[in-house]
Amino acid sequence: MTDAGCVAIEVRVNGRTFRGDVPARMSLADFLRDRLGLTGTHIGCGEGMCGTCNVFLESRSTRACLMLAVQANDADIVTIEGLSPPGHPSKVQECLVRHHALQCGFCTPGFVVLVEELLAEVDMGKRPTTNQIREHLNSSLCRCTGYAPIIAAAEELVADRIAENRR
């Protein structure tokens, strides 16, 4: 530990390694946004309720606001920026747009992470039911479009992925 409560950390974000000293009290969300400029990770409530700051930590969705940057030392993180190249929406993003599953878009990065996690589970052999898809997505809040289009998009993506994996 260095002076003023700062801790040296090394994290891999979207495949790149970053080193730096961070204050112990800095959240991973603040670290991603303020230090790395990855502002696609949004901060809504900042206390774990809303899910707009969901990122992948070791391939599992994680609230970046409920995790300290120092806890991410030596970990692999993927943010919304790492899920598709700039200007080229991923399949998940394209499907959400087609279903009108976003209006202001503030919660969308968090939902994209959740849907990608769901699809990764499908790849591992899970066959989520409609109810399980809804339970998975209840991790995030959306305040404008309503959840029906988001769930419809997720159901379509899951069905497509299951069909793809059969081929």
Add this chain to the structure above:
Amino acid sequence: MRPAPFDYLAAATVDEACTELGRDPDGTRVLAGGQSLVPLLVRRQERPRRLIDITKIGELHGLYATERDLWVGAAVTQRTAEMSHDINCFGVLAQALPLVGKVTTRNRGTICGSLAYANPAAEIGVCLVVLGGEVTAVSTRGVRQISSDNFFLAPRRTALNDDELLHTVRFNRPGVGTIGYFDEVTIRGAGDTPLLSAAVTARISGDATTQVRIGVGGAGQKPVLAATEITATLAESLDDAAVDHASRAFAAELGFTGDAHVSADHRRRLAIRIVGRLLRRLREDLP
């Protein structure tokens, strides 16, 4: 940055964590998944001088089932346990885990962290008192076992001392022929903090039930088991009158409080309904 400043230490061994915890027990908090602690830090309801991260300690990641019980180390996440085949035989726990928080908080939050935080409505605490078991606490003063009956002292208060680390929790394996059901009530569906959590277990032998256990927890009321005088009557009969009598007698003893969501009386009436519903579900399993 919203929390007040603190120092951070990632302990490498249990000994190191205990030594550091013993140095300033009052100003130090143990950090595992952080899903209960960090919201308190962010709201500055807690202002510890130092956090000790225990998730890098290998021995705390143990999760295994034996013929008699299930052992869960302090760093095991709720999601890891939920996905493990080991918990399938621990009926109420297997039913409760998918209802804890949200998938994203279960990915980080730990079983032991939930117990240590002791939110009275939390699913895992109710499962612990109903299944029975014990908590292993370690400190520089040594190791001690705290039985599930003596672990919760009051809402958000446990028998752990400030200098003790919750090392492992052990759940008793339900005996052969034992079945159990878990249920909770939330306002906005799964993922919400429950208004109350409830679980029942019983052993089916022949066409009768024995060893009925009922546990409930909710705001103001730590997770508790129904007294044996109440459950004894259910061994003879699970008819509507007996179920009704038992759930009312149990709920009358519960000390719920009201909050911004519902009143204490509403919680008591919910307890009657939910316990009654769970007992009737047990009845359906009778031959």
